[in-house]
Amino acid sequence: MADIDPWFTRLLPAELAIVVPTFNEVRNVEQLAEAVARALPGVRWEMVFVDDNSSDGTSDKVRRMALADSRIRILHRHNRRGLATACIEGILATAAPYVAVMDSDHQHDERILGEMLARIKQDGVDLVVGSRYTEGGGLGEWSRKRVLASQLATRIASGLTRVPMSDPMSGFFLVRRDAFMRSLPNLSSVGYKILLDIAASAPTPLHIAEVPYTFRTRQHGESKLDTLVLWEYLQLVLDKAFGRYIPARFMSFALVGGFGIVVHFLVLTLLYKLVGASFDQSQAVASVVAISNNFFLNNALTYRDQRLRGRSLLYGWISFNLVCATGAAANIGIADWLFGRNTYWILSAIPGVLISVVWNYAMSSLFTWRRK
Ligand code: GDD
């Protein structure tokens, strides 16, 4: 790699680590390392690539780069996925007192790293954010839809977590190690918004500085983030807002359950009123449809990180049906008992529903989505 700095600087420990999560980015990593080297003359840096066993050979490529330049390192994770956990583990894999996180696809402008480093060294700054929304920054060539989505997510974040940042959705930032360590025990680690997670998990508010930059278009390959990450984002924000009282996974499970009730009533109405099936038949079909709906949604959203596939998907569906059947029996039993004691009918129904949601959640986490 072309280099401006004398060779012996590489023998000294790095003061700045740049953590770069990668998933199928073989065509981007080398150019990125070169660009970073150009952007940081005179700085003792190291780069930690965190690769989730990409199928395109990214990790082999990084290992070859690391054999040619001792400032490049790799953390190769096997059987794991997830942007937030990749960043966290990358930060934990270095001793550098300052740690930057940036994407590998050249969308984040490495030329502001020097200024970010200068800012974090100022008194009392814990975190420097590369911001697209502060004066001088920009979104580059983004579709209108994506601009609106990003702004909406930004508003939700500011509203729910009260973190003073113009761009809490940024994936580009530099944090002092000691500040990160203070947030570590409280991190939610879901989804892909690690910056927001770090800032919102700090026991005392962080002192934040911002450096503007313009988001560039991706160099090679395509985005790894699909629409399901929106749900993970919701989970993160809910966890930051209410996680002290209710676990994020439970909130997701309950939201899916609420949607399942809507599905149940739609199918029931359709069969009973329009098709003219008997009430019992309509109920039975509606239950199976609603339970299956909840199963697949929970598998895709609530348990996205341990999604069941293939044969375990079938076993999971069967066990989920059994769990929900016992949950429903408990629900009806409790409601009947309360109703029999002349409790107002709505008040009779509510405890049954609550208990069955908690039951379904607890039992399905034991039997359906059991951690290996
Ligand atoms: N190790 C690992 N594991 N890396 C991942 C994973 C994963 O599961 N998913 C994505 N990455 C890596 C990508 O290889 C890339 O280097 C970086 O994380 C960002 O992923 P992209 O796929 O490029 O995301 P994006 O461009 O749609 O979103 C980016 O811009 C957003 C700005 O609105 C990210 O930086 C977001 O964090 C940011 O909010």
Ligand code: MN
């Ligand atoms: Mn990208």
